[in-house]
Amino acid sequence: MxxxxxxxxxxxxxxxxxxxxxxxxxxxxxxxxxxxxxxxxxxxxxxxxxxxxxxxxxxxxxxxxxxxxxxxxxxxxxxxxxxxxxxxxxxxxxxQPDAPPTAYVETLFDSYAPTFETALIGKLDYRVPEFLAEAIAQAGGERRFRHVVDLGCGTGLMGERLRASTSFLEGIDLSDAMLRKAEEKQIYDRLEKGDVNELEKPTIPADLVVAADVFVYVGNLDRAFANVSGMLEPGGLFAFSVETHETDGPSEEELVLQPSLRFTHSAFYIRRLLERHGFEPLEMSRAVIRYDRGEPLTGIVTVARRAALVAMAGSPDEPIALEERPN
Missing domain, CATH: 1.25.40.10 (Tetratricopeptide repeat domain)
Structure with a gap:
């Protein structure tokens, strides 16, 4: 923009x-x-x-x-x-703010919509949908999902990979222009305008919520994770990506605003919030998720399961290993 x-x-x-x-x-x-x-x-x-x-x-x-x-x-x-x-x-x-201005994010993606896919796939080697689809398949096996929510669905790059394995696919995005692009693909059963920090609990709980490359434009993820927990049925899966700025372990810099104006998150921060909101991490892997000005950007691809009770979730003091995903 x-x-x-x-x-x-x-x-x-x-x-x-x-x-x-x-x-x-x-x-x-x-x-x-x-x-x-x-x-x-x-x-x-x-x-x-x-x-x-x-x-x-x-x-x-x-x-x-x-x-x-x-x-x-x-x-x-x-x-x-x-x-x-x-x-x-x-x-x-x-x-450093906890979140970017909502109007900024909406304006940014309204302006990106016409060239969004060309830029991401053709120029930036964007691989988040591919990595998330693989991680979901590994965690869910041959499972077919009843109700999938694609948060920050954009033009539908993630939705294209989810369509075959779900009965009802819902896309939510803050940008009207992105939603119009997604609608052109005719892969969603419902598309809605919405903010990940202001989501309402659905009438029918979802069994999979996906957020592909969304949280870089959210910042503090506490409210978003709470909302996702409220949307999911017990045992439902939460699959998402973040960009990261460090290797692993506790860090004072859990959340960092980068010069790109995107937020990066530490692995420790992600584990802590998953535990707080009743999620059991099934996979957390590090991978190069895209390039920016010729430089690789490292992200964390995560799939977690919503526990029946928050107390059932694991402790961030004994995390699962953060593996390197092959590129």
Whole structure:
């Protein structure tokens, strides 16, 4: 979203911002920022341009100028659709938030929807649906699921792998544009707009809830795990992925906002929350789940079973081994 060009409504300002983008791509970040400032002199209320100016100033090493631009974005857009508060936190200028602004996540994926699958599969070697499908099959054997909920279903990449093994497939996503893309595939029995932190308990409990590459845009997972526990019947499976920032074991950095504005989670944090919300981990494996700017991103693929009672769940002090998943 942040690289996408959004018109200012003024032809001259748009031309200067286009030139700024050309300079930025050429590596002259300071010149790019100067050109973007000229565009903003023409249209000072252009919020997307002001946010982009902050990114250019950041790359130019002028962090205070970047921060001032993002503070201006927050003054102009209280919903923070561009994630300016996350940018400030990533520079250490404000405290790390527990979660990204809802409007930011919704806007981000509305803008991603047209090119989402092409970018993830064709350019980033995205493998989360593949890994989760394999982990679910291993944990569930030949089991056919009655009611599957695909949280953060996006365009349906995970749903395509779930369809054959479920009688009723439900997709939930925060982005209207993503839901429209998913609807085109005609693989879901029901699609709904929703936030993983605000889920209601279904009339008929699910026996599988999947969240593929969702929690990087949620942050603190306590409410999400509680909601999933409430959606699942005893013995139901919860399969999900996270990006991670460390190898294993207790860590003070259980939850970290990365420069990418995605959150990473430690294995210890995941185990602790599973235990708290009545889940028994069946598999936790580490794998390269995608690439970002040519660099591999490591994630944790997890399948857990909801226990009948919270007290039946295992202790995070005696965790199952975190294995390396072959790539």
């Amino acid at each position: 942040t690289r996408a060009f959004l018109s200012s409504g003024d032809l001259i300002a748009d031309r200067r911002s286009h030139y700024a983008e050309m300079m930025f791509e050429a590596g002259d970040h300071a010149a790019a920022a100067d050109l973007m400032r000229q565009a903003l002199e023409i249209v000072p209320d252009w919020v997307p341009g002001l946010f982009r100016l902050g990114e250019m100033e950041e790359k130019a090493g002028r962090l205070e100028a970047a921060a001032e631009a993002w503070r201006g974005v927050l003054r102009a857009d209280a919903q923070d659709r561009f994630g300016a508060s996350l940018k400030l936190a990533s520079l250490g200028l404000t405290a």
